[in-house]
Amino acid sequence: MTAVAPVLRPGRDGDAAGFIAVVSGCWAEYPGCVVDIDGEAPELHALASHCAKRGGQVWAAEADGGVVGLVCTYPRAGGAWEIGKMYVAKPYRGSGVARQLVETAEAYARGHGAARTQLWSDTRFDRAHRFYEKCSYVRSGPLRAVQDKSNTIEFAYAKPLSGIAIERLDAAGAVSAEVPLARILAACVNDGAAVSFLPPLDMERARGFFRKVASAVARGERILLAAWLDGVMVGTLQVDLAMPENQPHRGDVAKMLVHPEARRHGIARAMLARAEAEAVAAGRSVLVLDTREGDLAESLYRSAGWVEAGRIPDYALNADRTPHATVYFYKRVG
Numbered sequence: 001m002t003a004v005a006p007v008l009r010p011g012r013d014g015d016a017a018g019f020i021a022v023v024s025g026c027w028a029e030y031p032g033c034v035v036d037i038d039g040e041a042p043e044l045h046a047l048a049s050h051c052a053k054r055g056g057q058v059w060a061a062e063a064d065g066g067v068v069g070l071v072c073t074y075p076r077a078g079g080a081w082e083i084g085k086m087y088v089a090k091p092y093r094g095s096g097v098a099r100q101l102v103e104t105a106e107a108y109a110r111g112h113g114a115a116r117t118q119l120w121s122d123t124r125f126d127r128a129h130r131f132y133e134k135c136s137y138v139r140s141g142p143l144r145a146v147q148d149k150s151n152t153i154e155f156a157y158a159k160p161l162s163g164i165a166i167e168r169l170d171a172a173g174a175v176s177a178e179v180p181l182a183r184i185l186a187a188c189v190n191d192g193a194a195v196s197f198l199p200p201l202d203m204e205r206a207r208g209f210f211r212k213v214a215s216a217v218a219r220g221e222r223i224l225l226a227a228w229l230d231g232v233m234v235g236t237l238q239v240d241l242a243m244p245e246n247q248p249h250r251g252d253v254a255k256m257l258v259h260p261e262a263r264r265h266g267i268a269r270a271m272l273a274r275a276e277a278e279a280v281a282a283g284r285s286v287l288v289l290d291t292r293e294g295d296l297a298e299s300l301y302r303s304a305g306w307v308e309a310g311r312i313p314d315y316a317l318n319a320d321r322t323p324h325a326t327v328y329f330y331k332r333v334g
């Protein structure tokens with residue numbers, strides 16, 4: 001930890017030396033990354049003007065009398081804003097300043113009407129990937145090869161930024177969302193949800209579960225949805241498509257989870273509607289799910305047109321290890 005907490009302020013062209021020092025220092029940490037500012041990143045000489053010309057802005061994190069971090073954002077065609085130049089000097093990592101920087105850029109983009117933020121990250125920058133993933137970004141789209149001396153190949157990351165948004169994750173997205181999805185699962189289970197696990201559920205087990213889900217997504221056997229509220233991943237839902245050969249028209253809806261701090265915004269209802277549409281697109285016409293008798297989800301399913309098929313007493317255990325009944329529902333879709 002550092003003695004002085006960094007302070008954020010809008011960046012200036014006069015920050016060039018500080019920006020270049022931070023960026024060069026970060027690149028130098030990775031073997032094969034060649035630092036050629038004049039040849040390959042001349043915009044760093046006047047980054048504030050460069051961003052302003054594109055309708056965006058740069059911020060500097062300042063500490064101990066110098067620049068220790070930076071980030072910028074600017075609009076791209078189609079309503080998405082790019083997050084760029086996200087660098088923090090090594091001694092200041094882990095202090096929360098990176099998160100402050102990216103959230104500042106996101107708030108600016110959101111305030112200017114951005115529906116989505118996206119960014120490119122060198123495939124070698126593994127620490128950055130973990131960071132973006134914690135910030136609810138998911139990998140999406142193809143890799144990009146940059147014609148430069150470092151032979152840079154980049155992953156694309158993106159997320160919806162404003163309001164409630166539901167997206168279906170492909171295998172790359174599912175792998176990159178393992179941590180935020182595991183957080184949601186652990187929070188729900190430790191809050192008493194009846195979704196196959198008993199509390200306490202730690203992150204390792206929760207991540208292991210979503211690793212298996214990602215694998216099923218990669219095999220085309222599962223639909224995985226994620227929900228964001230103002231740029232934070234807060235919900236998830238799955239449809240299991242791996243049915244016996246005499247039930248190719250069926251799907252099982254499972255693990256509808258909304259983080260306890262994000263409830264009553266209509267997220268579950270929106271996920272359910274999207275799951276039904278995705279299941280229809282996957283050729284399914286009968287969906288099945290079950291829920292603990294008396295849970296809030298029961299009324300949601302009824303109001304969303306699901307039909308009760310029956311209930312089974314003593315089906316599973318509550319957090320306090322007493323048994324509870326489970327209600328089965330089905331819905332014809334498409």
Ligand SMILES: CC(C)(COP(=O)(O)OP(=O)(O)OC[C@H]1O[C@@H](n2cnc3c(N)ncnc32)[C@H](O)[C@@H]1OP(=O)(O)O)[C@@H](O)C(=O)NCCC(=O)NCCS
Nearest residue numbers: 193256257258263264265266267268269291296297299300
């Ligand atoms: C069930 C759960 C997913 C609902 O998430 P949510 O995003 O808060 O739900 P929504 O805001 O979309 O609410 C949908 C409906 O659920 C019902 N509901 C949800 N929370 C409720 C509450 N606190 N009181 C009464 N009804 C409630 C209502 O019918 C609501 O519709 P309405 O807002 O139009 O009245 C969430 O509580 C959760 O994650 N619980 C733990 C996991 C779980 O039990 N999942 C179900 C597995 S089968």
